[in-house]
Amino acid sequence: MTSSPSGHETTRPILSAQGVQRRFGGLTAVDVDEFAVRGGTITALIGPNGAGKSTFFNVLTGFDRADAGAWQLEGREVTGLPAYRLARQGMVRTFQLTRSLADLTLEENVLLAAPGQRGEGIGGALFGRRSWRRQEADNTERARELLARFGLEQMAGQPAGVLSGGQRKLLEMARALMSEPRLLLLDEPMAGVNPRLVETLLDHIRQVRAEGTTILFVEHDMDVVADISDDVVCMAFGRVLATGTPAEVMRDPEVIDAYLGSDEADDDDPAHLAGKGRQP
Amino acid sequence: MDLIAVLADAVRAAVGPQAAVFALAAVGLNLQFGYAGLMNFGQAGFMLVGGYGMTVSVTRYGAPLWLGVLVGLLMGFLLALLLGVPTLRLRGDYLAIATIAAAEILRLLFRSEAAAPLTYGVFGVQQFASDFYDLNPFGGGSYGIGRFSLSGGQLWIALVGWLLVAAAVALTALLVSSPWGRVIRAIRNDEEVVRALGKNTYAYKLQALALGGLMASVAGMVLALASQAITPDTYTADLSFYAFAVLLLGGVGRVLGPVVGAVLFWLLLAASDSLLRQAITSGVISDEVLSTSDVGPIRLALVGIALILFMYFRAGGLLSRRTPKTAATAKAEVAA
Numbered sequence: 001m002t003s004s005p006s007g008h009e010t011t012r013p014i015l016s017a018q019g020v021q022r023r024f025g026g027l028t029a030v031d032v033d034e035f036a037v038r039g040g041t042i043t044a045l046i047g048p049n050g051a052g053k054s055t056f057f058n059v060l061t062g063f064d065r066a067d068a069g070a071w072q073l074e075g076r077e078v079t080g081l082p083a084y085r086l087a088r089q090g091m092v093r094t095f096q097l098t099r100s101l102a103d104l105t106l107e108e109n110v111l112l113a114a115p116g117q118r119g120e121g122i123g124g125a126l127f128g129r130r131s132w133r134r135q136e137a138d139n140t141e142r143a144r145e146l147l148a149r150f151g152l153e154q155m156a157g158q159p160a161g162v163l164s165g166g167q168r169k170l171l172e173m174a175r176a177l178m179s180e181p182r183l184l185l186l187d188e189p190m191a192g193v194n195p196r197l198v199e200t201l202l203d204h205i206r207q208v209r210a211e212g213t214t215i216l217f218v219e220h221d222m223d224v225v226a227d228i229s230d231d232v233v234c235m236a237f238g239r240v241l242a243t244g245t246p247a248e249v250m251r252d253p254e255v256i257d258a259y260l261g262s263d264e265a266d267d268d269d270p271a272h273l274a275g276k277g278r279q280p
Numbered sequence: 281m282d283l284i285a286v287l288a289d290a291v292r293a294a295v296g297p298q299a300a301v302f303a304l305a306a307v308g309l310n311l312q313f314g315y316a317g318l319m320n321f322g323q324a325g326f327m328l329v330g331g332y333g334m335t336v337s338v339t340r341y342g343a344p345l346w347l348g349v350l351v352g353l354l355m356g357f358l359l360a361l362l363l364g365v366p367t368l369r370l371r372g373d374y375l376a377i378a379t380i381a382a383a384e385i386l387r388l389l390f391r392s393e394a395a396a397p398l399t400y401g402v403f404g405v406q407q408f409a410s411d412f413y414d415l416n417p418f419g420g421g422s423y424g425i426g427r428f429s430l431s432g433g434q435l436w437i438a439l440v441g442w443l444l445v446a447a448a449v450a451l452t453a454l455l456v457s458s459p460w461g462r463v464i465r466a467i468r469n470d471e472e473v474v475r476a477l478g479k480n481t482y483a484y485k486l487q488a489l490a491l492g493g494l495m496a497s498v499a500g501m502v503l504a505l506a507s508q509a510i511t512p513d514t515y516t517a518d519l520s521f522y523a524f525a526v527l528l529l530g531g532v533g534r535v536l537g538p539v540v541g542a543v544l545f546w547l548l549l550a551a552s553d554s555l556l557r558q559a560i561t562s563g564v565i566s567d568e569v570l571s572t573s574d575v576g577p578i579r580l581a582l583v584g585i586a587l588i589l590f591m592y593f594r595a596g597g598l599l600s601r602r603t604p605k606t607a608a609t610a611k612a613e614v615a616a
């Protein structure tokens with residue numbers, strides 16, 4: 001983030017990427033020269049539909065392969081690692097189209113994510129029963145706390161299949177948090193969540209940051225982006241158009257041209273949006 | 281018509297070694313399909329390598345029975361690796377195709393002329409289980425009351441078979457109630473979510489396939505011991521489908537489902553068999569309409585009909601917990 005004028009270099013990036021490309025036939029869905037997320041921030045990834053945001057997420061988290069490029073997590077080279085190993089190293093993602101484990105209860109959904117479970121190997125499951133039982137009790141307590149945090153505690157024993165779309169988003173977030181991520185990648189966490197809940201969700205995200213987790217999230221609602229983000233990265237046609245504070249990015253003529261101008265400016269003047277970013 | 285005889289036949293089949301064999305194969309399939317969601321249509325192949333691994337070691341190489349059993353288990357494990365390693369990273373359909381093909385290829389290979397020096401070809405081999413029956417503590421007498429009786433040898437193999445079923449069920453119960461079981465149930469729901477949470481889903485699927493395959497290999501050995509004979513054509517694709525039928529009758533993803541299913545399957549099969557035969561011989565059904573040689577296929581058709589009725593009225597099997605409480609009613613409860 002050398003182009004940033006606002007002292008972004010001061011914290012070292014938790015995630016950095018260089019020259020990442022992903023092509024589908026003739027279409028270059030992702031073509032990112034430089035990308036970095038500062039540790040301890042909330043960073044928003046914005047851009048028009050089809051800009052390549054989800055594909056970029058998939059590549060970074062090992063759910064899709066890159067045709068070129070390299071990326072590092074907390075300084076460690078993690079290029080091309082399989083998804084489960086990236087998750088174990090602390091980079092955990094959620095999906096744009098929510099994926100709940102419908103036959104598992106909400107509690108089981110969240111418990112599944114607990115890291116370092118001793119009963120997850122066949123040997124441990126069979127012969128270390130005492131040991132994992134104790135761990136399971138602690139994990140269950142934490143899972144219940146997380147479910148309560150997202151207002152799902154009364155449904156803890158229900159199969160996740162009965163949840164509504166918005167509730168699934170919340171469950172997915174609780175589940176991701178249970179895995180104690182260092183970097184949390186959220187693909188449109190607010191989509192389909194009712195406006196009053198969005199406020200609570202934003203508070204939760206701020207709280208997660210306060211607890212030391214860095215957040216990178218995709219979002220289309222510019223009010224939300226301006227409200228919560230420390231940094232904003234705007235993508236279009238697979239490339240990074242602009243990087244900076246919300247105010248800077250929303251003032252960027254290229255961004256206005258490619259994203260804000262095209263579908264947002266009709267009802268929201270970009271200057272007004274950028275202004276919001278300056279509010280404390 | 282002698283309904284007591286029908287009942288006796290049915291009960292004898294339901295507690296006999298055949299039912300134990302089917303239960304074992306279905307317990308393995310339950311772990312693979314019921315919990316991990318793996319489409320294994322080749323349980324017959326695992327049974328075949330188990331049965332032949334044991335028999336060939338004992339008859340061709342003079343190995344003691346216990347060593348033959350170990351060889352059978354090893355063969356089952358190797359087959360699981362052979363099938364799982366290349367396919368489990370791919371979509372689920374690939375495993376289904378690979379398993380169904382491998383089981384058929386193995387059967388054709390084992391009955392081929394070229395393999396006969398090892399496998400005894402089409403006719404197989406008989407009377408190799410004297411080591412096993414020497415251990416029979418029941419002697420040669422008959423056990424039970426009147427028609428409800430088994431010979432000492434039958435009782436011995438049935439006992440061993442059902443003890444093995446109990447062990448497999450206990451192992452399944454311990455595993456599926458553990459965090460390991462939670463991971464494989466989650467994989468059945470959505471593998472990508474599980475990967476996103478840091479689990480090596482490929483390794484888990486391989487473990488489930490191997491464990492279920494080992495159980496089927498044991499089933500194959502019990503089958504060979506029970507009949508004191510082994511031929512490749514015992515292990516046709518039908519056997520794999522019966523394992524599914526047993527699982528579907530009893531309850532998919534329920535620990536005791538396969539056991540209930542196997543008993544039910546053999547009750548149905550033996551009762552309809554006995555009933556039809558009696559009806560034909562006593563003239564209730566004229567042999568113009570049906571001859572005793574038609575009974576074999578017809579009793580299977582009856583099992584098929586039972587399966588369809590189950591799918592209709594009790595999808596998920598006798599032990600299903602889904603039918604009484606559908607997702608919709610559960611939702612309504614939450615709302616209330």
Ligand SMILES: Nc1ncnc2c1ncn2[C@@H]1O[C@H](COP(=O)(O)OP(=O)(O)OP(=O)(O)O)[C@@H](O)[C@H]1O
Nearest residue numbers: 024027029047048049050051052053054055056096
């Ligand atoms: N598996 C695939 N095969 C072919 N093309 C793909 C594939 N996945 C994504 N694409 C293409 O890559 C481009 C970027 O898609 P992507 O889902 O990353 O966009 P996005 O920025 O997340 O959009 P949205 O805001 O609508 O979620 C799109 O043009 C899409 O059609």
Ligand SMILES: [Mg+2]
Nearest residue numbers: 053054055096
């Ligand atoms: Mg997207």
